[in-house]
Amino acid sequence: MSVIHVEDMAYVRYQAPDLDKMEAFLTDFGLQRVKRNDHALYMRACGTAPVVHITEKGESANLGIGLRARSEADLFRLAEHTGLPVESNTEPGGGKLVRLQDPDGLRVDVLHGQSPVEPVAVRDPIEVNPAVARRRFGKVVRVPRGPSHVMRCGHVALLVADFRKSLAFYGDLLGLRPSDTYYAGSPENTIAAFMHCSLGETYTDHHTLALITASDGVGRFDHSAFEVLDLDDLMRGNEHLAGKGHAHSWGIGRHVQGSQLFDYWRDPFGHKIEHWTDGDLVNDATPVGNAAISGDELSQWAPALQPEFFK
Numbered sequence: 001m002s003v004i005h006v007e008d009m010a011y012v013r014y015q016a017p018d019l020d021k022m023e024a025f026l027t028d029f030g031l032q033r034v035k036r037n038d039h040a041l042y043m044r045a046c047g048t049a050p051v052v053h054i055t056e057k058g059e060s061a062n063l064g065i066g067l068r069a070r071s072e073a074d075l076f077r078l079a080e081h082t083g084l085p086v087e088s089n090t091e092p093g094g095g096k097l098v099r100l101q102d103p104d105g106l107r108v109d110v111l112h113g114q115s116p117v118e119p120v121a122v123r124d125p126i127e128v129n130p131a132v133a134r135r136r137f138g139k140v141v142r143v144p145r146g147p148s149h150v151m152r153c154g155h156v157a158l159l160v161a162d163f164r165k166s167l168a169f170y171g172d173l174l175g176l177r178p179s180d181t182y183y184a185g186s187p188e189n190t191i192a193a194f195m196h197c198s199l200g201e202t203y204t205d206h207h208t209l210a211l212i213t214a215s216d217g218v219g220r221f222d223h224s225a226f227e228v229l230d231l232d233d234l235m236r237g238n239e240h241l242a243g244k245g246h247a248h249s250w251g252i253g254r255h256v257q258g259s260q261l262f263d264y265w266r267d268p269f270g271h272k273i274e275h276w277t278d279g280d281l282v283n284d285a286t287p288v289g290n291a292a293i294s295g296d297e298l299s300q301w302a303p304a305l306q307p308e309f310f311k
Contacts, residue, residue: 003081004074005175007197009153009208010066010111011051012224014271015058021268022055028244029265029273030150030228030237032120034092042092045150045226048116050093052153052226060269062221064107065156067174067208068114070199072096075112081173089114100173103165104219106158110174122149125230141232148228148237148275157210161219163191166211170195179206179282180257180289182297187290194257196282206258206280223264223272227279231261234275238263250309253302257289262302264309272309 016022019041023033031043034051043053056063069075079086079098089097095113102108126143127136160166170176176195184191194207214220228234238252249272251263260276267273291297298305 002171002175002198003173004078004110005070005198006067006074006110006208007070007199008068008204009155010049010068010109010114011054011153012065012156013054013056013063013107013109014267014269015056015061015063016267016269017057017059018268019055019057025246025267026053028147028241028246029267029275030148030226044092044117045152046120046122047152048119049152050114050117051091052150053224054091060271062106062271064109065224066097066109066111069110069112072112075110078110078173093117102158102169104158104161106219106221108174120149122151122229126232143232143236145240146236147240148233150226150228150275152227153224154205154227154276154279155208155210155225157212157222157225159214159218159220159222160211161214161217163193163211163213166219167193170209170211176209177284178288179280179286180291182291182293184293187292190290191293198284201283201285203281203283206260206282221271223274225260225262225274225276228275228277230277234261234263234277237275241265250305251302253299256297256300257291259300262299270311 026043034042034044041055042051045052084098086096089095093114097109097111100108129136175198177198178193179196180194181190182192183189191213193211195209197204197208247266249264249266254261258279260279263275
């Protein structure tokens with residue numbers, strides 16, 4: 001039984017020495033500025049979240065993440081359990097938060113009561129015509145060029161120094177549950193977990209958080225991932241980012257655990273960031289998978305992985 005339940009990602013938080021460069025990249029990535037001052041840059045997506053990406057000015061670093069608590073009662077229960085205060089959130093969206101630190105020192109804001117914003121108007125997802133079950137009749141597909149339409153912040157992947165400690169922090173404290181796990185050697189030696197928000201019968205993303213044992217024993221942020229409208233939108237974003245000269249990391253391909261279509265990029269400071277679409281949905285009744293590490297676990301199909309991706 002977990003102390004509380006979180007229901008979704010809120011945002012990711014980075015640090016970078018040049019906010020101009022970060023804003024230019026994130027605009028090409030498909031985000032829009034909410035607020036900026038000398039100390040921080042706040043960017044939103046097309047959905048109702050008031051902010052999905054925060055960059056504080058300073059040396060390049062991954063600072064933390066924000067998670068949404070299901071209720072205000074959960075937030076106060078978390079504060080009582082940890083002995084930490086419930087604070088007013090002074091960043092875009094407002095509401096209240098409890099500031100935690102995970103076992104590897106990553107800042108974890110747990111929030112409730114942020115004010116939603118009006119969504120940005122986007123086109124309807126494109127209907128496809130496979131060889132069977134055709135659905136698009138008398139309609140053409142025309143996709144204008146430009147950035148992807150990023151809809152929301154979907155998940156993060158963390159390399160962790162102590163898998164059991166991290167699993168207890170995010171699972172026992174915050175209520176995330178494994179959807180799929182990986183083991184090395186024997187099935188009991190779990191070294192990675194893809195974790196979803198525990199929402200009972202309600203279906204949710206296959207993973208909001210991925211925990212992977214760091215091979216060098218050093219815990220760190222691996223990547224953040226943002227959901228785009230559909231496959232054509234992901235491809236449009238790929239073309240746009242490449243045309244602007246941004247650094248591509250890996251893709252386009254389809255993952256195994258979670259099934260997402262993916263495309264990875266690097267921001268100007270080396271942080272890995274993903275566009276994805278068409279992911280699996282699970283609920284608490286979905287059986288938990290447990291597979292052996294085999295070397296083929298990252299994609300069903302994709303271009304060959306290069307060593308750069310693991311840096």
